[in-house]
Amino acid sequence: MVFAPLHIGKLQLASCVLMAPMVGLSTRPFRILARRHGCALTAAEMVSSEYLVRSEPSDREAHRVLEEEHPTALQIVGARPAVMVEAAAMLVDLGADVLDVNMGCPVRRIVKGGGGAALMKDPALAASIIAGIKARVDVPVTAKMRAGWEHGGQEAIVLARALEDAGVDAITVHARTREDRHRGAPLLCVLRAVKDAVSIPVIGNGGISTPADAVTMLTRSGCDGVMIGRAAVGDVWIFERIAAFLATGREPGPPSGETRAETLCLHLRLLIEEEGEKKAVILFRKCIPHYLKGIPGAREARQRLCSAGSAEEVTRTARQLLAPGS
Ligand SMILES: Cc1cc2nc3c(=O)[nH]c(=O)nc-3n(C[C@H](O)[C@H](O)[C@H](O)COP(=O)(O)O)c2cc1C
Numbered sequence: 001m002v003f004a005p006l007h008i009g010k011l012q013l014a015s016c017v018l019m020a021p022m023v024g025l026s027t028r029p030f031r032i033l034a035r036r037h038g039c040a041l042t043a044a045e046m047v048s049s050e051y052l053v054r055s056e057p058s059d060r061e062a063h064r065v066l067e068e069e070h071p072t073a074l075q076i077v078g079a080r081p082a083v084m085v086e087a088a089a090m091l092v093d094l095g096a097d098v099l100d101v102n103m104g105c106p107v108r109r110i111v112k113g114g115g116g117a118a119l120m121k122d123p124a125l126a127a128s129i130i131a132g133i134k135a136r137v138d139v140p141v142t143a144k145m146r147a148g149w150e151h152g153g154q155e156a157i158v159l160a161r162a163l164e165d166a167g168v169d170a171i172t173v174h175a176r177t178r179e180d181r182h183r184g185a186p187l188l189c190v191l192r193a194v195k196d197a198v199s200i201p202v203i204g205n206g207g208i209s210t211p212a213d214a215v216t217m218l219t220r221s222g223c224d225g226v227m228i229g230r231a232a233v234g235d236v237w238i239f240e241r242i243a244a245f246l247a248t249g250r251e252p253g254p255p256s257g258e259t260r261a262e263t264l265c266l267h268l269r270l271l272i273e274e275e276g277e278k279k280a281v282i283l284f285r286k287c288i289p290h291y292l293k294g295i296p297g298a299r300e301a302r303q304r305l306c307s308a309g310s311a312e313e314v315t316r317t318a319r320q321l322l323a324p325g326s
Helices: 028-036 049-054 057-063 081-093 108-112 114-123 124-137 155-166 188-195 210-219 238-248 257-275 276-283 297-308 311-322
Strands: 016-019 072-077 098-103 143-150 171-176 202-203 225-228
Touching: 016 210, 016 276, 028 257, 049 072, 072 081, 081 098, 081 124, 098 114, 098 124, 108 155, 108 297, 114 143, 114 155, 124 143, 124 155, 124 225, 143 155, 143 188, 143 202, 155 171, 171 188, 171 210, 188 202, 188 210, 210 225, 210 238, 210 257, 257 311, 276 311, 297 311
Parallel strands: 016 225, 072 098, 098 143, 143 171, 171 202, 202 225
Antiparallel strands: none
């Protein structure tokens, strides 16, 4: 079976394996690492359109896409069309290769304001947001939605058609409903129904943690690409494992201890560039357990790495623990 590289509007990607936007997780260091390890399109966490239009230009610089990150999708969340259009234009000025609109966030504060998953209940408003953004920016525009508001709903199909008519270039479906949040198996039948309802590319997301999961989603739903979220945290190699499996039918082995240690150290160095050493060492403690998933002695390793007080100590300890003798 051939899994073609994905194109979104005029943007041709190297494969059909993409990163999911995740607040607090899809940070710039993570995006840079993912690009180096086979992710065809990275994604930054959602940004409030209301915040963006009120922000100072200097504050917006935090969202700038750096040279080594491209191609990257930047995502906005909100519900007021004029504000969304303005915010979209700002993110494109900051280097977004794709402008994504969040239509799936289930968080109450966002939904109450009419944004995120609430847009699934108002396809006319959602379509007007997309049409406004399409008229303003010259990069591909995508939307990321849920499989529905709750089980059995038809919102995803209705919304997908409305967005296609409004000119959206691709749709991502997190194949769980708003009420599922992040639990449960992906609803591949809903993904299939969305794919059958439109002729633009459809990207499937939800619950992929192995190359076999990716193949199941692609073949059972007919979707054009897959988006990986939580499984990539601490395992950026998942992008190249899936891409290689889709291209050759063979899965590369897991990373060696040395690769794991060096990637952990690089992640910390990239974080230091952003935050300075003192803050980065503390922030990085959140990332450490992810790098130790499934490793013998993970608990003790976590304690030692999390109590390290400097970048040099984290680096030395990581090499000792993960790549002894190298
Ligand atoms: C901590 C966290 C933050 C998230 N933030 C966003 C976000 O900013 N925008 C968005 O569209 N989805 C967000 N999501 C949803 C993910 O993009 C993705 O749809 C979801 O995790 C399902 O994919 P997975 O099962 O591969 O993790 C978030 C998910 C998590 C766990």
